[in-house]
Amino acid sequence: MHATQNTNKAWQVKDRADVGEVHVLPLGDTSEHAERRDCACLPRVEKPTNPNDKTLIVHYSFDGREAFEYAEGAYYVRHKRDA
């Protein structure tokens, strides 16, 4: 994974422990995102194989930036918290 530093195209991982979801959100997007799986961007919902794990909600940017690399990072965050 490349350590790209593009402050205008940053992504944020928000751990919503209260609803058992981890949201990957684009920062400073052209439209607001709701931290819900029915967000207007129609985020990708990845159910965990382990029922004790959190559901990963990967939002799609409205401005077209790519999320693939960060999605991998989110997986890493998720698995790290299994311990």
Ligand SMILES: [Zn+2]
């Ligand atoms: Zn969204």
